[in-house]
Amino acid sequence: MSESLYVVKIGGNVIDNPEACARFLKDFSELTASRILVHGGGKVATQMASRLQIETQMVDGRRITDKAMLDVVTMVYGGLVNKNLVAQLQASACNAIGLTGADGGIIRSVKRPVKTIDYGFVGDIEAVNDFQINALLSSKLVPVIAPITYSNEGLLLNTNADTMASATAVAMAKSAEVKLIYCFEKKGVLSNPEDDASVIPLLTPETYASYKSTGAINKGMIPKLDNAFAALEQGVAQVIICHADDLKQAVSGSAGTTLQLK
Amino acid sequence: MSESLYVVKIGGNVIDNPEACARFLKDFSELTASRILVHGGGKVATQMASRLQIETQMVDGRRITDKAMLDVVTMVYGGLVNKNLVAQLQASACNAIGLTGADGGIIRSVKRPVKTIDYGFVGDIEAVNDFQINALLSSKLVPVIAPITYSNEGLLLNTNADTMASATAVAMAKSAEVKLIYCFEKKGVLSNPEDDASVIPLLTPETYASYKSTGAINKGMIPKLDNAFAALEQGVAQVIICHADDLKQAVSGSAGTTLQLK
Numbered sequence: 255m256s257e258s259l260y261v262v263k264i265g266g267n268v269i270d271n272p273e274a275c276a277r278f279l280k281d282f283s284e285l286t287a288s289r290i291l292v293h294g295g296g297k298v299a300t301q302m303a304s305r306l307q308i309e310t311q312m313v314d315g316r317r318i319t320d321k322a323m324l325d326v327v328t329m330v331y332g333g334l335v336n337k338n339l340v341a342q343l344q345a346s347a348c349n350a351i352g353l354t355g356a357d358g359g360i361i362r363s364v365k366r367p368v369k370t371i372d373y374g375f376v377g378d379i380e381a382v383n384d385f386q387i388n389a390l391l392s393s394k395l396v397p398v399i400a401p402i403t404y405s406n407e408g409l410l411l412n413t414n415a416d417t418m419a420s421a422t423a424v425a426m427a428k429s430a431e432v433k434l435i436y437c438f439e440k441k442g443v444l445s446n447p448e449d450d451a452s453v454i455p456l457l458t459p460e461t462y463a464s465y466k467s468t469g470a471i472n473k474g475m476i477p478k479l480d481n482a483f484a485a486l487e488q489g490v491a492q493v494i495i496c497h498a499d500d501l502k503q504a505v506s507g508s509a510g511t512t513l514q515l516k
Numbered sequence: 517m518s519e520s521l522y523v524v525k526i527g528g529n530v531i532d533n534p535e536a537c538a539r540f541l542k543d544f545s546e547l548t549a550s551r552i553l554v555h556g557g558g559k560v561a562t563q564m565a566s567r568l569q570i571e572t573q574m575v576d577g578r579r580i581t582d583k584a585m586l587d588v589v590t591m592v593y594g595g596l597v598n599k600n601l602v603a604q605l606q607a608s609a610c611n612a613i614g615l616t617g618a619d620g621g622i623i624r625s626v627k628r629p630v631k632t633i634d635y636g637f638v639g640d641i642e643a644v645n646d647f648q649i650n651a652l653l654s655s656k657l658v659p660v661i662a663p664i665t666y667s668n669e670g671l672l673l674n675t676n677a678d679t680m681a682s683a684t685a686v687a688m689a690k691s692a693e694v695k696l697i698y699c700f701e702k703k704g705v706l707s708n709p710e711d712d713a714s715v716i717p718l719l720t721p722e723t724y725a726s727y728k729s730t731g732a733i734n735k736g737m738i739p740k741l742d743n744a745f746a747a748l749e750q751g752v753a754q755v756i757i758c759h760a761d762d763l764k765q766a767v768s769g770s771a772g773t774t775l776q777l778k
Contacts, residue, residue: 302591305568325596329564333595334587337664337672341618345670349648351620356603357613358657386611389655393648395620402599408607410599 259430260289263419266296268498281501283346292399292419299330319412324375336400351395355403363403377403377411382425420485427489437498442511445470521692522551525681528558530760543763545608554661554681561592581674586637598662613657617665620648625665639665639673644687682747689751699760704773
């Protein structure tokens with residue numbers, strides 16, 4: 255466990271709001287540790303699909319990525335969103351390099367097998383190339399990763415950005431002390447969903463179990479937190495859940511919710 | 517002058533033809549030297565603009581890149597085209613990494629100043645970061661560069677792919693023996709434009725002057741060849757002009773037209 259590394263995920267709500275995004279990027283560019291940014295897509299892909307008259311396919315309430323939608327996602331996430339984030343970071347003297355999982359072969363996946371639902375061009379992550387990512391970090395580059403992976407067959411595959419962030423954090427934990435930071439629209443994990451001031455500063459498996467048993471942490475957050483604790487069990491040092499405006503305070507432990515094994 | 521480096525440019529005619537593109541990528545993936553691919557855009561951006569009902573702005577017969585068209589170019593060249601090339605190369609065990617000029621700050625430009633025509637979001641190259649490109653090549657990565665650069669202000673800018681290829685070749689010539697290879701739809705520079713078999717195998721400044729004086733090399737080719745000789749004068753070892761199907765033969769000198777200072 256040598257150097258410290260931040261793996262930061264920002265969601266679509268930040269991407270969709272230019273002012274919030276600019277504030278976030280400024281804070282991100284001012285961090286001094288090695289860092290990786292993983293971004294979601296936001297509404298731009300859905301809007302673009304609608305302008306191109308590509309219908310969003312739904313099966314049993316789940317969105318399907320057909321070839322036309324894959325092209326939209328590749329254009330919007332891998333091109334428009336990713337390159338604008340990179341150019342803005344470069345203008346703030348942060349040496350960003352925009353990547354999908356295909357670039358440098360950093361995140362490889364397999365097309366999701368068809369069971370009851372055919373999700374189409376969706377990837378389930380198989381391997382994160384931490385060696386290649388470390389080579390980029392050693393060149394003082396800051397990877398900015400779009401939610402697209404690739405398969406051995408040369409397919410591009412739509413992939414969940416939260417999962418890409420946690421898989422990357424777990425792989426990098428072999429060689430660095432990794433903090434995985436999820437930035438979203440709330441101040442952290444709340445003990446009372448109605449009260450934005452009720453941020454829980456620290457969650458361990460024990461306190462998490464207790465908040466679940468009282469119902470204070472409810473179903474929406476449970477899969478997210480289960481995944482976060484799974485990342486900790488696989489070697490990630492800390493998971494932090496915070497508001498996108500609070501990145502700098504959150505990495506120093508003075509904002510958001512920190513999850514640790516003990 | 518140490519290692520040998522190929523800077524290969526493919527144009528839109530290859531991008532637009534999936535079979536030709538797959539053949540080219542297979543050959544490119546089998547080269548063993550360090551190499552960089554620079555790609556043009558092809559018709560996809562124009563088609564996408566038309567589907568999005570974005571009008572192509574023309575002033576005095578020149579295409580203008582307004583903000584809507586810049587977004588299309590960023591999506592299509594930086595996303596759709598670039599990432600599909602990368603995924604196909606990865607499937608052929610070529611460790612491609614897709615980049616615009618903004619990524620790693622490799623190619624910076626300035627927004628073209630308005631004189632008689634405002635070209636909009638078009639970049640004139642100011643600096644190629646050969647140090648950063650060398651760092652990627654040292655990691656055994658194969659840069660695949662889309663025709664987009666960035667400015668100090670964080671703008672993305674549409675940029676001519678031929679110019680990006682020659683500027684990259686010139687910058688890399690400081691540290692490598694560079695062959696700059698333009699792949700297009702002809703077998704090479706022809707002494708008789710009506711006869712595809714009339715490829716001129718070798719052009720020096722002297723023979724070029726003589727072909728020009730007889731009119732055998734005519735206006736369409738002259739600016740391209742002038743630019744190629746300018747690259748040679750700035751340190752590039754050879755420029756090769758060949759058919760996209762002949763890449764492997766061309767690098768060994770048995771196809772296409774080779775340009776050298778002597």
